[in-house]
Amino acid sequence: MARRITKEEKEERIKSLVAAILAEEEAEGLEARQETIDDIEGAMIRIGDAVAREVGVQKLARHTGGASGPHPCPHCGRAGVYLKTCPRELISSRGKVPLADAKYYCPKCRRNFFPSDEPVGD
Numbered sequence: 001m002a003r004r005i006t007k008e009e010k011e012e013r014i015k016s017l018v019a020a021i022l023a024e025e026e027a028e029g030l031e032a033r034q035e036t037i038d039d040i041e042g043a044m045i046r047i048g049d050a051v052a053r054e055v056g057v058q059k060l061a062r063h064t065g066g067a068s069g070p071h072p073c074p075h076c077g078r079a080g081v082y083l084k085t086c087p088r089e090l091i092s093s094r095g096k097v098p099l100a101d102a103k104y105y106c107p108k109c110r111r112n113f114f115p116s117d118e119p120v121g122d
């Protein structure tokens, strides 16, 4: 089993990620010379939202990505046939999260379904 990362290691990774983002933004000149408290709060929200969206993208990809079957039909339980992957968007309180959603077809029920519409479990 993989070793769990400690709370301190997680904080350390977030610190380095944020430091890297801030350094890049400063290099791009996105931050004003004389920052106000409002500018700083704006950056907290902007970067925080970007990180939150990326968490959504990566977690959702595990549930929606490609022909990762078998996926049972939500009505009859038979294995669905993978059709294609469609671009969709999840509207979250942190903004839109793009996702590539796999679409399946049940030959018995003659209907399409998205496995991602089912409860994701944990």
Ligand SMILES: [Zn+2]
Pocket (backbone or CB within 6 Å): 073, 074, 075, 076, 077, 078, 106, 107, 108, 109, 110
């Ligand atoms: Zn079915």
